[in-house]
Amino acid sequence: MSLPRLLLLEVLVEFTFIFIGSVSLAIVAACEGQDLDSDLLSAKLMLSLTTVRISSDAIFGWAERTPSTKPEIAVLAVLGWAHWLLLSVAGAIIVARALRPLQQVAFAPDCAMNDKELSIRMILVRKSVAIYDVQVKMMCTIGGNRYHLPLARGLTSYDHMWQVPMTFKHDITAEDSPLHGLEFAKVSSVSVSVSATDNAGNPVMAHAMYYNPTAWLTGRPEFQGTFTNGPPYPRVLRGNYADQIRIFRLPNTEASYEGSSATPAWLYNMDNFHVVNPLEEKEDESV
Incomplete structure (x- = not known):
C-alpha cells in the first residue's frame, strides 16, 4: 500500500473512532434519561472531538455543562486510549513504510x-x-x-x-x-x-x-x-x-x-x- 493511501486510511479510521465515540456517548446519555435528539448528538460529537483534541471549547464557545457520569467517563477513556493507540500504530507503520526502499x-x-x-x-x-x-x-x-x-x-x-x-x-x-x-x-x-x-x-x-x-x-x-x-x-x-x-x-x-x-x-x-x-x-x- 502506498504512503498516501496509508495516510488516507489513518484519517478515515480516526474519524470512524470519533463517530463511534459520539454515538456511544449519546446512547449512554439516553440510557441515563436524557432526550435523544439532534442537540444531544451535537453535544456528544463536540465532546468526542475535544477528547481526541481535534477541536476545543474555544472553537464552538465555552458553556456550562452537566458533569460527566461514570459511564460517560469510561467511554471517553476508551476513546482517548484508542485514539493514541491508533496514532502510535499508524505513525510506526508510516515511518517504516517511508524508510523501506521501493522495488526499482x-x-x-x-x-x-x-x-x-x-x-x-x-x-x-x-x-x-x-x-x-x-x-x-x-x-x-x-x-x-x-x-x-x-x-x-x-x-x-x-x-x-x-x-x-x-x-x-x-x-x-x-x-x-x-x-x-x-x-x-x-x-x-x-x-x-x-x-x-x-x-x-x-x-x-x-x-x-x-x-x-x-x-x-x-x-x-x-x-x-x-x-x-x-x-x-x-x-x-x-x-x-x-x-x-x-x-x-x-x-x-x-x-x-x-x-x-x-x-x-x-x-x-x-x-x-x-x-x-x-x-x-x-x-x-x-x-
Missing part, C-alpha cells in the same frame, strides 16, 4: 539458455529512476553444487542503467564455463542477484531464481504443490529471447532518399520482454 527493478519471469549463452533480462520499474554501480552475480546449481557464472565479455559490473532494459549473458562456449558441454537436464537452477544505488542515493537489491523444468527437483510433487494455486515458477527455457528493440528505418526500396542526421529512434516492444522462442522455431527477422 524487475526480472523476466523466465530465462533463456541455448548452446551458446545463458540470458536473463531485467528492466527498471520507473522511467524516472536510474541506477549506478550495478553489480551483477549469476550462479547455477549442478548436481547439488553451486557454480559462479561470470558475465560475458569479462564484465563484472555496469556503470549505470536507465530506461532501456538490460540482458545479462553468460558465455557457455567459454572453456571455463561450468555449463560448457553440459547436458541441459543436469542444470537444476540458475540464479541472479543485482545490487546498485539509485539516483536518490537509496540502495537497490534484487534477486531471481529460475528452475529447470526437466530437472529432478521440479518433478517432485513437493515442488509442484508449492505452485499449484499460484503463478508458475520461474523457468530455465531452451531457446532465445524474442527481439524487443528495433530501430526505425525506411523500407528497402530503390527510391533515393536523404538520410536523417537526428538521433535515431528506437521501438521497444514490451510484450516481448518475457518471450522465449524455442530453438526449433526460427525467429522473425523482418522489420
Whole structure:
C-alpha cells in the first residue's frame, strides 16, 4: 500500500473512532434519561472531538455543562486510549513504510539458455529512476553444487542503467564455463542477484531464481504443490529471447532518399520482454 493511501486510511479510521465515540456517548446519555435528539448528538460529537483534541471549547464557545457520569467517563477513556493507540500504530507503520526502499527493478519471469549463452533480462520499474554501480552475480546449481557464472565479455559490473532494459549473458562456449558441454537436464537452477544505488542515493537489491523444468527437483510433487494455486515458477527455457528493440528505418526500396542526421529512434516492444522462442522455431527477422 502506498504512503498516501496509508495516510488516507489513518484519517478515515480516526474519524470512524470519533463517530463511534459520539454515538456511544449519546446512547449512554439516553440510557441515563436524557432526550435523544439532534442537540444531544451535537453535544456528544463536540465532546468526542475535544477528547481526541481535534477541536476545543474555544472553537464552538465555552458553556456550562452537566458533569460527566461514570459511564460517560469510561467511554471517553476508551476513546482517548484508542485514539493514541491508533496514532502510535499508524505513525510506526508510516515511518517504516517511508524508510523501506521501493522495488526499482524487475526480472523476466523466465530465462533463456541455448548452446551458446545463458540470458536473463531485467528492466527498471520507473522511467524516472536510474541506477549506478550495478553489480551483477549469476550462479547455477549442478548436481547439488553451486557454480559462479561470470558475465560475458569479462564484465563484472555496469556503470549505470536507465530506461532501456538490460540482458545479462553468460558465455557457455567459454572453456571455463561450468555449463560448457553440459547436458541441459543436469542444470537444476540458475540464479541472479543485482545490487546498485539509485539516483536518490537509496540502495537497490534484487534477486531471481529460475528452475529447470526437466530437472529432478521440479518433478517432485513437493515442488509442484508449492505452485499449484499460484503463478508458475520461474523457468530455465531452451531457446532465445524474442527481439524487443528495433530501430526505425525506411523500407528497402530503390527510391533515393536523404538520410536523417537526428538521433535515431528506437521501438521497444514490451510484450516481448518475457518471450522465449524455442530453438526449433526460427525467429522473425523482418522489420
